[in-house]
Structure formats: structure tokens, C-alpha cells
Amino acid sequence: MAVKVAFMQLSDCWGCHQSLLNNHLGLLPVLPALEIVYWPAVVDFKHDSLKARENGSILVGFIEGSVRTNEDYENAKLMRDKCALIIAFGSCSCYGNVHGLANQWNKDDLVRRKFSEVESIADGSGGEPTQHMPGFRDKIVPVDEVVNVDVYISGCPPKPEGIVSAIAFLLGQKPFPMNDLAFCNDCSIKDNCLLDAGKLCFGPITSMGCNLKCTSNGNPCVGCFGPAKTVDSRAEKLNSMTKSLTSISSGDKKNLYEFLTLFLNVPLMAGFDLTSDILKQVKKHGSPSTPLANFPPTTEEIAGRLMAFLRDNPDFTEISNVCDTCSRIIGSKSTMTRVKRDYEGLPNMDDCFIEQGYICMGPITKAGCGGMCIKVNAPCTGCYGQTKWGVNQAERFADTVLKQFNVSLSKDDLLAQVKDPIGTFEKFTLASRKGGV
């Protein structure tokens, strides 16, 4: 039986849906399991048809966007009534996102600029449109300030793999069909196998069929196609490497979270906060058994051992941050002596941005993105949300980097050199009461 799902858009950009669609062919296995009853971006059901449904009759409701207008408010309430499970889908819904920065001003100031003051208004018209318009709320808020939220998927946008694995997780299925053969069969750098270089690459136990992006860029396979039905001959090499996990490099450790998330179809790293997430279960019950069944014994052995490693490793007791998945060197040859602006010079690709003088939100931002910005030489701006709430984020940033990074600036100097602290430290979360103080 197909599961009834509804997608609602509040004030937003529709990018979360584009990100979901970016799975393209990867969506095909998931679609038949879903009965889409509302999704204005894609299907033709009108608002009245959603209203007419029985309360609680839709299993999963995805809400994208934050609450800016009265219509947003009503639609969030409507979705809560109709859906058994509400997912705050993307950082607008979770935290308010960049347009939450509008909360620095009164509603009247915003309305005046947009509808009366802008330079291109040319015919004497102006003022807030009110005919058949919903009206604005005084402040923009994330969805959980209006209704109860069951699951959060953060990210701006959340990664395509993260969304599909979240859906698949809810459906109790694997996101992708599994292949007989392992990733290694397709690998473009077989002759320079990363395992031989001592890097943890999960290719030997992962299904082939992806576009080989990771290894083609010199990065290890992190298992996003899930387990293969048979393992490659290199699996033993990987198996023996996992036995000596204490001695692996920090870069490899950083891959573990991503591996477990994707491979075991437990999207805890995809910004997916669910109270029953598997890592928390492991920590609570101490059982490193995996949900895999009927897979090659080597695969079970490796996955089980990694679960145990994460359970016992003190570095993983806290929610992981973007630095945990960043390949740049912390404790590099560079040192921050003043705060640089992003237009200055061009950072090198090896050293930590902060140590090169740039503000990067990695140390206080929740992981899940896989460091996409960092890979094209752009510092993190925090779109997955903060790792800790209800604290002064600017001070927390300064305290963290002074302690853990090459920074030869006093806390006061560092903070004084940031001219737009709100836009820098709370760009995505200002509208959330969970956020800063």
C-alpha cells in the first residue's frame, strides 16, 4: 500500500523540492511507494482538496518554508491537522533561514521599503497590497513555533541523498536498489586504490551504480548506494583496517559518520533528528548490532565494528560539526592574525579557512552537508544550523576557535573585526528562539 504524503510550501524558495528532484533517476524506486495527495509544485490537487481530507489521514507531511504571512500560519496548522507526522523540511522550516534576518526590523519598515520606497516605483502607487492578500505576521518564525514538529531535516537545501534516505527510512525501505557487484568494479582509480594509501574507502562493500564522483575527485567512497550483494576482493583489506581504528587519521574518522548514515540508511547525519536514531540507540543500549540482514558477513562485520567504534569514541559523543567532515588541515602552517573578508585574496585549498584568516562557521555548524562549500573554496556560512542553542553564537564561535585553531587574536579583537555579526553568526537562525541570545 502506498503511503499518503503531502508537501506544503510556506514562505520559501522551493529549493528543498528542487533538491529532492535532484535525485532524478534515484527517485524512481521511491515514487511507487508514495501516494502524493498534495504538492502544488508538481501535481494539480488544489487547496480545497487538502482541506477536505480527514484529520490525521495523511501519514507524512513535509513543510518547506517559514511562517511570514498569515496564510503560512494557517497552512502550517492545516498540515498539522491532516498529517500524522510533520517533517520540518529544510532550514527555513527548521530555523527561519536568511529571510529571518528581516526580524532585525519592524514589519512597517520592511513593508515601507518594499512597497513604497524602492527606486523603481514610478507611478505614484505604493503601500501594502491588501486586496485578497493574507497580511504579514510581525516576525518571521520557523514552523515549530506554530505547530509541533516530529522530525527536522535541516540544510539549505538538505542534500538530495539525505532527503531520499529520510523518506526511505520512514517507509522502512532502502533508498536505492542494490547491485550484485561492489563499487570497486566501476572505480575510476583502481590502480591508485585509496585503501593502499591507507584511506578508509567503503567501495569494496558498497553497491556500484553511482557516478563515481567521490573517487574521481580523490575522495573515498562513503557508501551512499548502500550495501552490495557481494563484496569485492578488497573488502578484507578494509576489514583489517577497521580493526585498528584508533590509529586512523582524523580525515578518515570524519568519513565514518557519513558512511554509517548513508550505508545503513540511518540519516542521522543528514540533519535528520529523530529520537530513535540509531546512534543514540547504540549509545543507550550498548548493542553494536546493525540493521543489516542477509548481507555478506564481511559487510556485517565491518559495519558492526564501526558502530562500536562510534559508540566508544569520545569524539563522537557530541553532535558532529562541519569540521568533522572537512578535509582541510587544522593546526596548519597558517595563523589568523586578523579577520579577512571573503573578497580578499584567494584561500589555499589545504589549510583551514579560519587559520587562513577567514570566518568559517564550520566549528559551530551541524554536519550533514559533507562540506560542499568548502570543496569549492568557500567557507561555511552555517546553513545546517548550530550545534548548540540558546547561547551567544558569536562568543561561542570566538571561544571555540581561540581554543582549537591557530588564531593569534584576542576574543575582543576577533569579534570587533566582524562588522556584521548577526549576518555572520546567525544568518540562518536569527528567527528561531532556539538560536542565539
Add this chain to the structure above:
Amino acid sequence: MVKTIEVEPVTRLEGHGGLRLVLGDDGKVQNVQFNISSTRFFEKFLEGRYCEHIPRITPRICGICPIPHHLTPTKAVEDAWGVQIPPAAYKLRQLLQNAKQYSSHALHFYALAAPDFLLGPMADPALRNVVHVINKMPEVGAMALKMMDFGQKLCEAVGGKSVHPISAIVGGMKKALDETVRDRFLKQIEDQVEWSKKTVDIGLKVVEDYWDVVANVGVVPTYYLGMTKNGVHDIYDGDIRVVSPDGEKFDYPPQKYLDVIGEHIPEHSYATHTYYKPAGYPEGIYRANTLAMINCADKMATPLADEALKAMRAKVGNVPHHTFAYHWARLIELVESIEVMATLLQDDDIVNPDCKTLDVQPREGNGVGVTEAPRGLLLYHIWSDAEGICKKANLLVATNHNIAGIEKTLMHVAKQVFDDKALEGLKLPDPWIK
């Protein structure tokens, strides 16, 4: 009795819109409103931000076309600060912009528009969507998905992220393309060009099947707003061009936009109504987007696309006002984008690490950036203080340029339907998918 027909929401489009049509006692159309019920005040909260950070905020205006919302404010700040970028950066940005154009146009044609044509306008609304098209025409569906995927993956390779890119910076690009990555995309070009041609063929078949619709529904003379570079179709860089209903062309450098574009604040929409200022409101209401771009262009930038343009003009004239020709124009642009990408992927500049000028200094002033987004001209006007902090910003956003034109077209079609009963004998083909 006065009767109101409401469509809430208008589906298969990006953004939040409703349609409201009021009929009088006599059954004639009194009023048509296109109500856009969402806006988020970017025009205000960009104040106080680092100018160079604006391109990392504004992509969130549109998740379907975030690339132009990344590149255009970058150009505006470069204009304000007097920054020149290296040729490698210019080409990387062109590549990025065209990759987005390609995936967006494929998405628009196959996922948003095609269900209407392939299933027919009378089909069950529950089935009239892309999921059903994929189920019923798996080969076409797979081709469409692979086209979108190519564009989005290339956006990600150049832009860092396909949704909300990050690689452009005032002064250039943060990183060039890796050679191995470039090669991977080059290998796929031949297939993609073939599929683009196939898509044009599907489009031509649709035009033929629905000719009665194309030729008679919503043929509305308006002004057109687009961008050309020396008269040639260009989506990354150029001057603003306006074409009058009878085909007269007017060019303006981006910095003169306030002489060209006026905004009218309607009472019934948060998206404003834009119009050609010298003609006034509402006479100067223009349309933007693909048909407008095609009407503005003297010629396309690439051979296959130019051939397709000539074929279209032979059929509907040099400045067609046919609303349904928007789809046709979109496919001509689709072909151009894959041809541009094919050329750029073979250009060694895109793997040249010298893609950012190191000499960038903020200065007090203001600058304008313009590109052509998949749904219309996109313009940012940014005022910087001496330290490079944004003092003020004005945005004329692509979709917004279409609102007044859409409303005008809806009024025209509503009158065709209700006042003149002009569409009752309209010939519709047998649907491809029954």
C-alpha cells in the same frame, strides 16, 4: 449575480499564486486578478550585510534558479567597486549560467508544461503530472531526467552546490573546474545534444498537434523585456533590450534601468507589476522570459539554435505574441545552452586556476548587475559604503517581470472564453497518453 471563480493555488509553477476571475450579472468578465501571496523583504534585510556576502544570501530567493541569483549580485558589487574579473572566471560563470538554463528549461518543459499537452487539458487532475508521464512514457521520462541531471550536476561541479551555489566571489570564481571533472561532462555532451534535438522534435510535434491553440489562445500584443549582447542572445552578460508590440527595439545599458523599468504596486499582489517606463502603466506592460528573449534577439549565439529560431520565425513571424510559443522559445534556448556548454567545456580557460583577481578593494558607490534568468531578466542594484557594507539594495526579480503580463494575458483569455465564446470550437488533438 456576480460570480467569482478562484483557482487556489495555481499549480505546477514556482512561487505562490492564485487566480481570481469575477463575472458580472451578464456573464461577462469584470475583473481578473493574479494574486501572489508571498514576499520576504530581501530589499530591506540586505542592508548592513557585507556586500560580498549578498551572493551567498540571495540564491534563497529562488531554489529553481539560484544560479542567476548568485551571479547577478556578484556582478552588481563588481560594478559598484570597479572590479574586473579574469577571462577564466567569465567563462566559468557563463558555463554555470548555461548549465542552469539547460536543467531549468528541461524541467519546465517536461515536468511543468508537458503534462498539459501529453495528457490533454481535459485529463484527470490526479494524473496530470510528471510522475504519470514518467510511468506512461518511460523512455521520454528517463531522457528528461538525464537532461535535468546533467545540468544540475554541472551546476554542482562549477558552483559547488546546484541549489544555492557558492563559488562566485567578487573578483572572480573561488575555484576552476578540475580537468577530470571537465572530461566527465565532455563525454556526455554528444548524447545531451541529441536529446536536446529530440526534445525540439517533441516540441514541434506538440505545436503541430495544438496549432489551433497556439494560433488562437492568448495571442496578446505587449512589450518584451530581455537582454542581448550586441543584439545577440546572451544570458550572462549584455544590455537590457525592450521590443515594442510592433517590433521596434530599444537598448539600454544596465545602469540606466531606471529609465526603462517602472514598478506599479497593485492592491492585490505582493509581486509588483513592472512596465516599460516611457510607455507608462498599464500601456507599457511587458512580458519577459523565453518568448521575450527570442523576440529581443537579432540572432541566437549558436548554429543549431539559430536554425531553430529561423524555423520558428518562418511559422509565427519575427515578433510573435503567441503565449503558447513560450514553450517553443524555451526549447530554442535549451538548444543554445547545450551548444554553449559544449564550446566552453572544450575551452582550457575553465580549468585555469587563475580565476580570481586578487586586487579587490571596496569603495563607496553603487552598481547594477544584470543577467537573464530562466524566467526573465534579473537585476540587482546595490549601494556600498566605503567599507563594502551594503547601504541599500533594489532587486527586480525574473519571475516578477512576468506578473503584469500574465494578468493581462489571463484577462485576454478570460474574455475569449466568457465574453466572446471564441474558444468553443477549438480543435484539440487526441492525447498521447490516454
